[in-house]
Amino acid sequence: MTIFGSRQHERLRVEGEKLKRRILHLERFAAEPGARIALLYRLADNFGRRMFPHSLCSQRIGRYSGCVTGGCCQCRPDVFEYEKQILDLLPKRIDKSGYCPFFNPVKRTCGVYGVRPFACRIFYNSGASIHSCQNPSDETLQLFDGLKRHVEQVLGSYQGGYNPGEA
Ligand code: SF4
Numbered sequence: 001m002t003i004f005g006s007r008q009h010e011r012l013r014v015e016g017e018k019l020k021r022r023i024l025h026l027e028r029f030a031a032e033p034g035a036r037i038a039l040l041y042r043l044a045d046n047f048g049r050r051m052f053p054h055s056l057c058s059q060r061i062g063r064y065s066g067c068v069t070g071g072c073c074q075c076r077p078d079v080f081e082y083e084k085q086i087l088d089l090l091p092k093r094i095d096k097s098g099y100c101p102f103f104n105p106v107k108r109t110c111g112v113y114g115v116r117p118f119a120c121r122i123f124y125n126s127g128a129s130i131h132s133c134q135n136p137s138d139e140t141l142q143l144f145d146g147l148k149r150h151v152e153q154v155l156g157s158y159q160g161g162y163n164p165g166e167a
């Protein structure tokens with residue numbers, strides 16, 4: 001499903017290329033692996049802020065980040081090796097709700113917002129409807145696919161959707 005207009009599509013292409021180039025050159029700016037990961041996450045967050053300032057996702061309720069509908073968290077988030085190792089260490093819900101094990105069902109927000117995976121950081125609702133929350137646009141999927149092998153250089157191999165305890 002494509003929901004981007006041609007101008008927005010071109011902007012996403014240009015910003016996506018910029019993000020890719022910055023990820024490719026991370027080593028120049030951060031020699032230590034930990035610093036590289038922190039910078040990667042900052043780049044992803046900045047990308048989202050620049051690209052989707054008016055997204056439904058940008059709403060904030062009080063001190064909570066995000067839209068508090070949590071529609072996009074009804075999933076297993078895509079993770080890389082390093083992220084899986086970190087998430088495995090954190091408390092998680094085990095239930096059959098279909099929500100990510102780190103989704104906080106009371107506050108309706110991400111329970112691990114500060115360390116949420118790269119994929120969650122670049123996922124934005126690109127349409128004006130909540131339907132987009134669970135139906136990523138082609139552009140969103142292509143963006144992640146195009147960045148995946150570069151992100152692997154920083155976060156280790158891609159593991160697919162997060163499953164607690166599985167290698
Ligand atoms: S994608 Fe949808 S559910 Fe997820 S944060 Fe954005 S508006 Fe909320």
Ligand code: SF4
Pocket residue numbers: 072073074075076077100101102103104109110111112113116117120
């Ligand atoms: S890690 Fe957080 S943002 Fe990502 S899917 Fe889970 S609850 Fe949502």
